[in-house]
Amino acid sequence: KQEVTQIPAALSVPEGENLVLNCSFTDSAIYNLQWFRQDPGKGLTSLLLIQSSQREQTSGRLNASLDKSSGRSTLYIAASQPGDSATYLCAVLSNTGKLIFGQGTTLQVKP
């Protein structure tokens, strides 16, 4: 059974810091890994998708890496801003199409 774990559960940093969020999964037989952002009281927004054959994806100040063999992914946020404050979730897509989520990391960026 696929299990997805995110560390840390919560993170508070001053504005301008670079930071790393971690995601690990137990079954490496995945098709892709996705990072999402969730703002309070709202649905999820897709940030980055890394296919199983890829090592990383970048979008603006965000960079996500994938090491499928070790079951790990990281989301790197450069020069954090207060507007980055949200919950970040990772999810892995199994070969049956089922998408399993981690518990999320709640990020607070202080001005």
Add this chain to the structure above:
Amino acid sequence: GAGVSQSPSNKVTEKGKDVELRCDPISGHTALYWYRQSLGQGLEFLIYFQGNSAPDKSGLPSDRFSAERTGGSVSTLTIQRTQQEDSAVYLCASSLGLFTGGGRISTNEKLFFGSGTQLSVL
């Protein structure tokens, strides 16, 4: 519509009543997912529809929960005899799907979420 639409946005019901939650996916999306999110928690997988294939119901927590997807489009999640522990936000998501036509597999399809239905069972 342009995005995934869920209704109602809020539902308050009494313990023991049945409720129906609706999801309108993005037009053309063959994959549809239902998740449940309790306060401060991650997303709990409930059920997954992919085209005309039999749905993956492995996440449904009890036989009080069921879901249908009519005509490969709109989906309804039904909870019978609601309990207080059913209180949560129910999120629906859709994508173009993993299994495209002609037996091809597409692993690059992003998931789009609705805003959810906040269910409160009193």
